[in-house]
Amino acid sequence: MKKEITSKDVRKFLANNIVPIIFIVLCAVCIPIAGYSGQYLVDQIITRIVRNSFLVLSLLIPIMAGMGLNFGMTLGAMAGQIGLIFVTSWNVVSIPGLLLAAIIATPIAVLLGWFCGKMLNMAKGREMITSYMISFFMNGVYQLIVLYGMGALIPIHSNRVILPRGYGVRNTVDLLDVRKSIDNFWSIRLFADENGMGGLTIPLLTLILIAILCVIIIWFRKTKIGQDMRAVGQDMEVAREAGIKVERTRILAIIISTVFAAYGMIIYLSNMGTLNTYNSHSQIGMFSIAALLVGGASVSKASIKNVFLGIILFHLMFILTPQAGRNLIGQAQIGEFFRVFVSYGVITLSLVLYEIRTRREKAESAQTLAIEQKEAQA
Amino acid sequence: MKSAKEIFDLRFFVRLGCIVAIILLAVFLYNFGKQRTLLVDNWTTEINGTSYRAEDWAKVEVDDLGTQEYAPRMRISIPLRGRTHTIKITYDDRSFNEFELDPIEFSLKYDTSIISVPALVAGVPVEDALREFIVEPAPVTEAEENPEASISEFGDMSMEI
Amino acid sequence: MDKAMELVKSFGLPRLIITLFLLALFVIAPFAGINVASSVTDVLGRFGQNAIMVLAMVPMIHSGCGLNFGLPLGIISGLLGATLAIETGIQGPVSFLLAILYSTPFALIFGWGYGKLLNRVKGSEMMIATYVGFSSVAFMSIMWLILPYHSPTMVWGYTGQGLRTTISTEGFYYHILRDTLNLRIGNLSISFGEIIFFALFAFIIWAFLHTKTGTAMTAVGSNPVFARASGINIDKQRTLSVIMSTWLGALGILCYQQGYGFVQLYQGPMYMAMPAVSAILIGGASVNKANITNVIIGTILYQGIVSMTPSVMNSLIHTDMSEVLRIIVSNGMILYALTRKTGASR
Numbered sequence: 001m002k003k004e005i006t007s008k009d010v011r012k013f014l015a016n017n018i019v020p021i022i023f024i025v026l027c028a029v030c031i032p033i034a035g036y037s038g039q040y041l042v043d044q045i046i047t048r049i050v051r052n053s054f055l056v057l058s059l060l061i062p063i064m065a066g067m068g069l070n071f072g073m074t075l076g077a078m079a080g081q082i083g084l085i086f087v088t089s090w091n092v093v094s095i096p097g098l099l100l101a102a103i104i105a106t107p108i109a110v111l112l113g114w115f116c117g118k119m120l121n122m123a124k125g126r127e128m129i130t131s132y133m134i135s136f137f138m139n140g141v142y143q144l145i146v147l148y149g150m151g152a153l154i155p156i157h158s159n160r161v162i163l164p165r166g167y168g169v170r171n172t173v174d175l176l177d178v179r180k181s182i183d184n185f186w187s188i189r190l191f192a193d194e195n196g197m198g199g200l201t202i203p204l205l206t207l208i209l210i211a212i213l214c215v216i217i218i219w220f221r222k223t224k225i226g227q228d229m230r231a232v233g234q235d236m237e238v239a240r241e242a243g244i245k246v247e248r249t250r251i252l253a254i255i256i257s258t259v260f261a262a263y264g265m266i267i268y269l270s271n272m273g274t275l276n277t278y279n280s281h282s283q284i285g286m287f288s289i290a291a292l293l294v295g296g297a298s299v300s301k302a303s304i305k306n307v308f309l310g311i312i313l314f315h316l317m318f319i320l321t322p323q324a325g326r327n328l329i330g331q332a333q334i335g336e337f338f339r340v341f342v343s344y345g346v347i348t349l350s351l352v353l354y355e356i357r358t359r360r361e362k363a364e365s366a367q368t369l370a371i372e373q374k375e376a377q378a
Numbered sequence: 379m380k381s382a383k384e385i386f387d388l389r390f391f392v393r394l395g396c397i398v399a400i401i402l403l404a405v406f407l408y409n410f411g412k413q414r415t416l417l418v419d420n421w422t423t424e425i426n427g428t429s430y431r432a433e434d435w436a437k438v439e440v441d442d443l444g445t446q447e448y449a450p451r452m453r454i455s456i457p458l459r460g461r462t463h464t465i466k467i468t469y470d471d472r473s474f475n476e477f478e479l480d481p482i483e484f485s486l487k488y489d490t491s492i493i494s495v496p497a498l499v500a501g502v503p504v505e506d507a508l509r510e511f512i513v514e515p516a517p518v519t520e521a522e523e524n525p526e527a528s529i530s531e532f533g534d535m536s537m538e539i
Numbered sequence: 540m541d542k543a544m545e546l547v548k549s550f551g552l553p554r555l556i557i558t559l560f561l562l563a564l565f566v567i568a569p570f571a572g573i574n575v576a577s578s579v580t581d582v583l584g585r586f587g588q589n590a591i592m593v594l595a596m597v598p599m600i601h602s603g604c605g606l607n608f609g610l611p612l613g614i615i616s617g618l619l620g621a622t623l624a625i626e627t628g629i630q631g632p633v634s635f636l637l638a639i640l641y642s643t644p645f646a647l648i649f650g651w652g653y654g655k656l657l658n659r660v661k662g663s664e665m666m667i668a669t670y671v672g673f674s675s676v677a678f679m680s681i682m683w684l685i686l687p688y689h690s691p692t693m694v695w696g697y698t699g700q701g702l703r704t705t706i707s708t709e710g711f712y713y714h715i716l717r718d719t720l721n722l723r724i725g726n727l728s729i730s731f732g733e734i735i736f737f738a739l740f741a742f743i744i745w746a747f748l749h750t751k752t753g754t755a756m757t758a759v760g761s762n763p764v765f766a767r768a769s770g771i772n773i774d775k776q777r778t779l780s781v782i783m784s785t786w787l788g789a790l791g792i793l794c795y796q797q798g799y800g801f802v803q804l805y806q807g808p809m810y811m812a813m814p815a816v817s818a819i820l821i822g823g824a825s826v827n828k829a830n831i832t833n834v835i836i837g838t839i840l841y842q843g844i845v846s847m848t849p850s851v852m853n854s855l856i857h858t859d860m861s862e863v864l865r866i867i868v869s870n871g872m873i874l875y876a877l878t879r880k881t882g883a884s885r
Contacts (some may be wrong), residue, residue: 091489093459096411103404122878129608129665130877136813137874140866148860158489159513177413333701334684337805341677348670355660355667 015357019350020296023313026342030320033327039191041319043200048315049308050183050206051271054264055288056307057213058257063302064221065253066233068128069289072116072254074135076261077281078142079109084178084266084275085150085169089158093177095185098270101178105262112138113258117251124236128299135285146277169277179273182206206267213260214304229253233300290314290343293350300354317342409461416440416456416463417492417511420448425506430496437468438495448495461485469499484508553875554823557840557868564847571854576726578847585842587717587733588798592791592815593822593838594737595784597744600819600829601753602780603760604657606873609668610812611676612653613788616645618679621793621802622702625711626690635712635797642789649675650785654778672812680805706802715797736794740787741831747783756780760827791815817841817869820876844868 014021031041055073062070083105087097116134123130150156151167161173183203191199220226228249231239240246265284269275292302294317295310318339325335418440422432432450439445440456441463448454463486467479482498488510497507547555568575592610599607620642624634653671657664684701688694693706707713719732747753758766759776766773792811796802819829822837848861 090408091413092408092411093413093457094411096407100404100407100411103400103407119874119878126663126665126877128663129669130874132666132669133870133874133877137867137870140863140870143863144860144867147863148858329685331684334681337677337680337684341674341681344670344673344677348667348674351663351667351670352656352660355663359659359661 017296018353019294019346020309020313023294023317023346027313027316027320030317030324034320034323035327036320036323039200041316044319045312045315046200046202047271049311050203050210051268052264052288052291052311052315053210053307054213054267055261055284056264056292056311057210057217057304058260058264059288059292060217060302060304060307061220061229061260062253062257063297063300064226064233065229065250066236066300067120067250067253068131068299069292070131070254070257071128071285071289072113072120072131072134072138073257073261073288074281074285075112075116075138076105076109076258077265077284078138079105079112079258080262080265080269081275081277081281082108082142082146083262084175084269085146085161085173085277086156087178088173088175088275089156089161091158091160091177094181097178098181098266101266102263105266106259109259109262110255113255114251116258117254120254121247121250139282142281143278171277173275173277175269175273175275178270180271182209182267183271206271209267217304225249225252286343286347287314290346293346298350298354298357300358314343314346411459413457413459414486414488415490415511416458416486417453417490418446418448418456418465418495419453419492420495421451421453423494423497425494425497425502430494430500430502433469433496433499435470436495436499439466440464453492458486465493465498467495467498469495489513551823553872554821554836554840557821557844557872561840561843561847564844564851567851567855568847571851573850573854574726576724578850580726580728581846582839582843583729584717584733584798585846586838587730587737588795589791589815589818589842590737590834590838591740591787591794592811593818593834594741594744594831595787595791596815596819596824597748597829597831597834598756598780598783598787600824600827601748601760602756602777603763603827604777604781604784605665605668605826606816606820606876607668607784607788608665608812608816609653609672609675610784610788610815611672611808612649613646613785614792614808614811615675615679616642616649616785617789617792617796618642618802618804618808619645620789621708621796622688622693622706622804625693625706625708625802626688628690630710632712632715635715635793638712638793639790642793643786646786646789647782650782651778653785654781657781658774658777669812673809676806676809683804702804704803704805704807706804708796708800708802712793712797713800716794717798733794733798740790741834744783744787745831752776752779813873814841814845814869817872820872821869825876825879841869 055077058073058076059070062068080101083101083103086104087101092100116131119134120127120130145154147168149167150169151162156162156169161169163170180203183201183206186205187201187203189199189201221230228239228244229252231242231244232246232249236246239249265281268284269280291310291314292306293310294314295302295306295308297303297306297310321339321342322332322335325338326332418438420432420436423430433448434450436448437445438448440458443456445466446454462483464481464483466481468476469479470476479499482504484493484504486508490511490513491508492511493504494502494507498504565575565578568578592614595610595613596607599605617638620638620640623641624638627634627637629637653668656671657668660667686702688702692710693702695701695703716732716736717730720730720735722729722731748757755766755771756776756779758769759771759773763773766776792808818837818841819833820837821840822833822835824830824833824837845865848864849859852861852864853859
């Protein structure tokens with residue numbers, strides 16, 4: 001009897017964590033094939049965590065409010081990019097520059113988040129596809145503003161940013177003056193050789209910022225508004241009867257997510273050092289969501305643990321596959337296509353598994369209810 | 379309708395205060411973080427009709443950013459942050475006697491300015507020795523000739539993240 | 540006045556705006572030095588190319604599966620058919636028939652699997668469909684590299700392995716429909732071949748929706764509870780509709796290739812669902828209601844805007860804002876349809 005339960009438990013554990021398990025196996029297979037040194041991989045992973053965790057963390061709050069994966073985080077990324085464009089054109093450098101970019105991005109992100117939240121309230125039950133389309137729609141508006149508005153209607157004159165024709169932002173904006181300014185502000189080097197070279201660089205300040213955001217998210221769950229969000233996420237109608245302003249709470253969740261995504265994008269781009277004006281934001285939503293799902297999150301449940309596990313596994317796969325493809329088949333191209341496939345595939349798999357699981361749970365609870373009723377009658 | 383008293387309550391003023399504080403912070407950050415480029419120039423220059431010959435040797439320190447030695451026809455670009463700056467110049471005459479000028483204070487108005495060392499040594503006021511420098515715009519790549527071509531509706535598939 | 544408002548409401552405000560915009564473009568065009576006749580030719584050509592892909596939306600909307608964002612799956616079947624047909628080396632009109640023939644089994648199998656999957660995720664079909672489309676395109680990108688094709692027209696010359704990103708249909712079925720029954724009056728040229736080809740399939744779909752199975756399918760979409768009560772096998776109907784949509788998607792891309800002149804592999808089909816989705820919505824369809832008229836009107840309006848805006852804009856203000864405007868209009872239209880209060884939640 002006891003043994004049966006454990007085998008069932010194992011199966012349940014496997015079923016609930018199939019995505020991370022697939023990824024662990026995948027990475028374990030790829031590491032020896034790719035043949036990178038352990039130190040290189042650790043260094044890369046630290047870089048990726050520093051770059052992406054703020055972005056991925058921004059997805060947590062809408063999940064808490066039952067709104068699914070917020071593909072609209074792209075809107076926040078756009079706000080962050082607009083902030084950086086202004087700061088670069090004014091030539092405000094280093095940490096003050098990034099702070100100023102964040103201050104500029106905040107109202108834009110709030111506005112976009114409010115718009116997104118309003119839209120999602122009009123499309124209850126299909127939030128994800130709607131937020132996905134919002135990100136495409138807003139991409140058009142963003143390009144209209146950046147390519148035709150900036151320099152013409154919005155006074156930006158720096159020729160480092162604006163095209164020679166007098167309006168429109170260049171394809172790539174160099175962020176050299178703010179590059180890694182948070183990372184380098186306070187960092188330590190581990191395992192360095194005698195000359196202080198090599199080893200791992202740990203950017204402490206960025207990690208502290210990420211830790212602060214984690215603490216804020218944990219604390220937020222316990223506040224009144226956080227409790228409201230969880231109630232709305234559990235059941236909208238029950239929450240409404242309990243006197244919670246459902247629409248307002250949902251909009252708030254999206255606004256918070258969008259603002260965090262804007263800050264995340266600023267951190268991400270400052271680490272990268274260049275801004276691809278018309279492309280940087282467009283894929284960021286997908287990668288962040290894929291990373292979160294790889295970490296074992298689902299559409300309705302995600303924790304900070306999922307974020308970090310996801311970033312490590314997803315990016316490990318990203319680093320390894322092109323090299324593994326080259327070593328295995330002699331073509332890096334296959335590895336690159338493979339990681340694209342895995343990114344999309346993992347989102348598909350997670351969404352499908354989630355739907356199947358919820359339906360099964362619903363059926364099970366209905367069944368138990370029926371049995372209970374029968375027993376009560378007897 | 380809410381009465382004026384209800385609208386202008388404590389919460390309103392706290393929020394107003396926060397917004398004002400953030401705007402003030404933004405203004406401060408703008409001033410504190412704005413970087414301008416100063417070109418310290420030791421070329422023979424002409425200012426207001428008078429020609430000043432390049433110094434044979436000079437040592438220049440701007441703010442506390444370290445000293446640099448200048449030979450004739452040298453020009454060094456220094457990125458500067460903040461509002462006011464000081465420049466300290468040491469030069470010599472033909473018999474190698476070193477002279478030190480009193481530190482000169484100045485502020486930068488343009489994104490890129492050029493300051494002439496020989497003019498300062500000759501006692502030209504700093505307002506005249508400091509001028510705007512027009513930088514050649516960065517070269518335009520082929521893609522930027524036609525930025526419309528780079529618009530992508532859904533983003534490209536490049537996976538550099 | 541009230542009557543006018545009623546009319547506007549029934550026609551749909553966004554559709555009205557887009558129609559007026561397109562009309563305005565045609566009115567301005569002669570003054571901007573654009574030949575109206577050749578513009579009409581262009582619009583009609585694009586209509587013939589794209590209409591079947593838009594038609595592929597209809598069955599799935601009818602059975603309540605929502606907008607077919609998974610159209611790339613159908614397109615993939617079409618691409619497999621196209622590449623296999625070219626691989627045989629048989630040229631001329633026969634190659635088009637071969638392509639249709641070869642793509643059919645793929646479309647049926649993929650459609651069946653896709654339909655089964657969508658039956659298990661009722662309620663969030665559209666999101667999952669989107670990602671099924673993306674994943675299949677990404678998976679096929681790998682396949683195009685390693686599948687053992689040999690035809691020199693398709694394989695990369697210097698490595699002899701892997702297919703090219705674009706393959707010309709010249710010599711195979713390039714303009715096979717467009718050049719049949721082509722009516723030329725000056726600059727205006729109308730290809731009845733394409734139009735008849737579309738009309739044929741539009742008629743088949745229309746007729747099908749009026750058969751017993753077709754009405755059952757509509758019942759599944761509009762009122763699943765009622766459908767179940769009257770003994771209709773919901774899952775079977777839905778799977779059937781998905782197979783039809785997928786097959787029409789395969790046909791649609793073949794029809795597109797014969798007009799466009801190229802087979803686009805790898806990431807080409809990635810986002811091809813969006814224009815089709817947007818077109819049928821512009822035509823007045825909603826997430827759970829669509830008919831053939833929506834397809835025709837929508838495709839003409841959408842393709843009209845796509846082909847007219849750049850030329851008119853370019854000659855008037857010398858800046859090509861058309862692409863950005865198209866992005867805003869087409870995605871805005873999808874957004875509008877998704878956020879409308881009417882319609883079941885899915």
